[in-house]
Amino acid sequence: MKAIIKSAATIIALLASINLSAQESLWNQAELQSPIVNEDNTVSFQIFAPEAQEVLLIGTWMPREDWAPEPVSLQRDSNGVWSHTTKALASDLYTYHYMVDGLRLCDPLNPYVVRDVSSVFNYLIVPGGQGDLYAVQDVPHGSLSYRWYSSPGTQQERRLTIYTPAGYETSTQSYPVLYLLHGMGGDETAWTTLGRTVEIMDILIARGEAKPMIVVMPNGNMSQQAAPGSAPGVLSAPGMDLPLTMEGTMETTFPEIIEFVEQNYRVNAEKGQRAIAGLSMGGFHSLHISRLHPHTFDYIGLFSPAIYPLAGSIPEIYMNMDDSLGAQKNNGYSLYWIAIGKNDFLFDQVARYRANLSSLGLPFTYIETEGGHTWDLWRNYLSQFVTLLF
Amino acid sequence: MKAIIKSAATIIALLASINLSAQESLWNQAELQSPIVNEDNTVSFQIFAPEAQEVLLIGTWMPREDWAPEPVSLQRDSNGVWSHTTKALASDLYTYHYMVDGLRLCDPLNPYVVRDVSSVFNYLIVPGGQGDLYAVQDVPHGSLSYRWYSSPGTQQERRLTIYTPAGYETSTQSYPVLYLLHGMGGDETAWTTLGRTVEIMDILIARGEAKPMIVVMPNGNMSQQAAPGSAPGVLSAPGMDLPLTMEGTMETTFPEIIEFVEQNYRVNAEKGQRAIAGLSMGGFHSLHISRLHPHTFDYIGLFSPAIYPLAGSIPEIYMNMDDSLGAQKNNGYSLYWIAIGKNDFLFDQVARYRANLSSLGLPFTYIETEGGHTWDLWRNYLSQFVTLLF
Numbered sequence: 001m002k003a004i005i006k007s008a009a010t011i012i013a014l015l016a017s018i019n020l021s022a023q024e025s026l027w028n029q030a031e032l033q034s035p036i037v038n039e040d041n042t043v044s045f046q047i048f049a050p051e052a053q054e055v056l057l058i059g060t061w062m063p064r065e066d067w068a069p070e071p072v073s074l075q076r077d078s079n080g081v082w083s084h085t086t087k088a089l090a091s092d093l094y095t096y097h098y099m100v101d102g103l104r105l106c107d108p109l110n111p112y113v114v115r116d117v118s119s120v121f122n123y124l125i126v127p128g129g130q131g132d133l134y135a136v137q138d139v140p141h142g143s144l145s146y147r148w149y150s151s152p153g154t155q156q157e158r159r160l161t162i163y164t165p166a167g168y169e170t171s172t173q174s175y176p177v178l179y180l181l182h183g184m185g186g187d188e189t190a191w192t193t194l195g196r197t198v199e200i201m202d203i204l205i206a207r208g209e210a211k212p213m214i215v216v217m218p219n220g221n222m223s224q225q226a227a228p229g230s231a232p233g234v235l236s237a238p239g240m241d242l243p244l245t246m247e248g249t250m251e252t253t254f255p256e257i258i259e260f261v262e263q264n265y266r267v268n269a270e271k272g273q274r275a276i277a278g279l280s281m282g283g284f285h286s287l288h289i290s291r292l293h294p295h296t297f298d299y300i301g302l303f304s305p306a307i308y309p310l311a312g313s314i315p316e317i318y319m320n321m322d323d324s325l326g327a328q329k330n331n332g333y334s335l336y337w338i339a340i341g342k343n344d345f346l347f348d349q350v351a352r353y354r355a356n357l358s359s360l361g362l363p364f365t366y367i368e369t370e371g372g373h374t375w376d377l378w379r380n381y382l383s384q385f386v387t388l389l390f
Numbered sequence: 391m392k393a394i395i396k397s398a399a400t401i402i403a404l405l406a407s408i409n410l411s412a413q414e415s416l417w418n419q420a421e422l423q424s425p426i427v428n429e430d431n432t433v434s435f436q437i438f439a440p441e442a443q444e445v446l447l448i449g450t451w452m453p454r455e456d457w458a459p460e461p462v463s464l465q466r467d468s469n470g471v472w473s474h475t476t477k478a479l480a481s482d483l484y485t486y487h488y489m490v491d492g493l494r495l496c497d498p499l500n501p502y503v504v505r506d507v508s509s510v511f512n513y514l515i516v517p518g519g520q521g522d523l524y525a526v527q528d529v530p531h532g533s534l535s536y537r538w539y540s541s542p543g544t545q546q547e548r549r550l551t552i553y554t555p556a557g558y559e560t561s562t563q564s565y566p567v568l569y570l571l572h573g574m575g576g577d578e579t580a581w582t583t584l585g586r587t588v589e590i591m592d593i594l595i596a597r598g599e600a601k602p603m604i605v606v607m608p609n610g611n612m613s614q615q616a617a618p619g620s621a622p623g624v625l626s627a628p629g630m631d632l633p634l635t636m637e638g639t640m641e642t643t644f645p646e647i648i649e650f651v652e653q654n655y656r657v658n659a660e661k662g663q664r665a666i667a668g669l670s671m672g673g674f675h676s677l678h679i680s681r682l683h684p685h686t687f688d689y690i691g692l693f694s695p696a697i698y699p700l701a702g703s704i705p706e707i708y709m710n711m712d713d714s715l716g717a718q719k720n721n722g723y724s725l726y727w728i729a730i731g732k733n734d735f736l737f738d739q740v741a742r743y744r745a746n747l748s749s750l751g752l753p754f755t756y757i758e759t760e761g762g763h764t765w766d767l768w769r770n771y772l773s774q775f776v777t778l779l780f
Contacts (some may be wrong), residue, residue, distance in 0.1 A: 051491035101441035105495035138622045147533040232528045
């Protein structure tokens with residue numbers, strides 16, 4: 001047993017203890033790096049595409065009117081490497097992808113990817129400000145769990161994601177709970193992947209800017225047991241046109257989720273220690289769940305919320321909102337927080353809803369920001385909202 | 391509050407409650423679908439690349455000698471859609487990617503991706519056999535958690551992944567534990583992403599073929615607090631050349647992990663209820679941890695293991711293995727299980743190690759399969775090994 005293999009061949013072979021195509025691509029492109037966040041907060045991109053006629057870059061730092069930003073065209077050097085350096089960017093998390101001669105692709109040099117509905121994007125973080133809240137920092141870390149609960153109301157086993165703050169497992173303390181809901185096309189993974197909830201919570205709790213709390217992220221697509229790929233069934237591209245999203249089942253079955261959490265975690269099971277918030281459709285759910293269960297939540301956060309359900313016949317549950325809003329007013333609450341971007345297509349809906357809240361005498365806090373209907377706002381809204389809780 | 395917005399514009403806008411570039415790509419390619427697993431277990435691929443000169447497909451179902459399989463060239467139709475249908479494939483999980491005119495990319499129509507070291511691959515599952523173990527099935531589901539533990543031996547907070555079987559939270563039972571270790575270039579996420587551990591365990595436990603057990607997946611890169619992107623620091627492409635992987639720290643500090651698990655979970659803290667297994671470098675770790683802590687594990691699984699450390703000066707801890715193997719023999723164990731593919735570059739090392747075990751009188755089970763040093767074998771080995779435990 002004394003023979004020790006030291007040859008270069010063995011080292012190379014051992015290095016290949018992975019899918020070998022990965023290794024191949026690693027070596028071919030070893031001299032290139034992309035993206036590089038430079039010290040002046042410009043970001044440099046490189047991609048080797050010797051045969052390409054045109055390489056376009058599309059990123060969320062680019063100004064946009066309407067839906068998509070105007071892509072930037074990369075410059076080719078004599079080796080077939082295309083590159084681009086942005087101007088200095090504000091500290092934030094950005095997603096991006098390439099279009100090469102009409103073909104959509106992610107940056108082959110950047111393994112940091114995130115799925116948004118049916119597409120995969122790269123991401124990068126520019127530090128020095130808001131972006132630092134989205135990067136892992138050297139602070140005490142909470143735990144993240146994927147759990148399944150029984151839902152008699154949908155006759156399903158359903159998955160949810162739960163963040164427990166650092167120290168939860170070793171303390172005897174009970175904690176307040178934030179229920180945090182995704183938008184249309186999202187699922188129980190959206191707030192931790194696109195939304196950076198774990199990083200935001202770890203950091204704000206460590207700074208003392210947010211109270212230690214549990215964050216529960218359920219799946220608001222009631223026809224879906226779990227995120228695409230995590231539920232039984234064929235792996236097919238996820239869509240936006242799911243049934244049972246804005247027809248009332250989320251609102252009527254939400255007590256099942258609260259019950260599961262309160263039976264399985266050390267939580268303060270009282271109104272003053274419960275918050276609910278969500279983005280877009282999740283804001284819609286938060287609005288309606290909180291008014292339909294008006295003794296339940298003391299903190300309500302609507303991030304770029306939809307107010308009204310989608311077209312078609314309107315379920316009874318979304319009619320005569322004023323009565324239940326009146327009950328919510330009479331029961332009292334600590335915070336009703338609404339935030340939206342000036343260019344959001346839901347801006348007018350929200351303006352009308354604000355007017356209605358005022359006419360009914362329900363106090364609320366209103367934050368109006370630049371921007372449209374995008375994740376950069378929702379991460380930011382979350383980082384503001386959680387500092388106001390409990 | 392009775393005005394309900396029903397216009398098509400609102401529906402379209404609501405559908406866009408995501409990063410809008412995602413939406414754009416969703417619509418442009420709505421008529422295409424890829425991959426399609428056909429009823430006869432052939433798989434069809436499509437990609438729209440009107441300007442491309444050559445579209446190559448590289449997948450793990452393709453035969454390979456040496457490292458990489460020979461790519462398949464797709465056929466272009468008059469609309470610029472390139473396609474290919476495989477022959478019937480054995481039921482399994484496969485990963486793949488494209489090369490378009492020298493540019494590496496994932497299938498833009500398939501959002502199911504997995505990172506292997508620094509590269510991202512698509513995956514698909516062909517059902518009807520072994521592949522069914524890797525797909526989510528309608529069975530009771532365990533929980534998956536990402537936890538952090540204190541490691542005095544490395545002066546770090548470190549992350550690990552823990553699977554607890556269905557019923558863990560509601561029972562009072564204590565469970566046996568499998569410690570499951572990744573290979574070089576991997577991390578604490580490798581066994582659940584590439585390795586499909588959650589799906590395998592849920593299904594085999596539901597079938598009664600594996601005992602309910604806890605599976606602990608630590609990070610074997612001792613210079614690394616957590617997987618790339620989950621530890622503090624700049625987001626840079628992960629590499630294979632990490633320090634502190636095969637120099638002894640994993641072996642000497644492993645009791646920290648056991649202690650964390652036994653303090654935080656309801657486990658049977660005894661040798662007969664502990665197993666350790668790993669692939670490649672994780673097999674190496676399992677071999678050395680089990681002989682250096684010879685009273686600790688009753689079940690040892692070496693999947694395509696490295697036996698000897700990498701080149702350079704050999705740490706003391708890897709010398710004179712025979713003494714500690716003798717102690718392990720004298721203490722006894724229930725199972726010493728070794729599996730390797732006939733084409734694995736580590737085959738000869740393992741053959742010599744088997745001869746040494748025989749000469750020392752340590753009994754072992756040996757499984758020799760087709761194949762090389764790849765994840766399809768490791769998923770399969772795991773699905774065999776866990777049925778033999780406890």
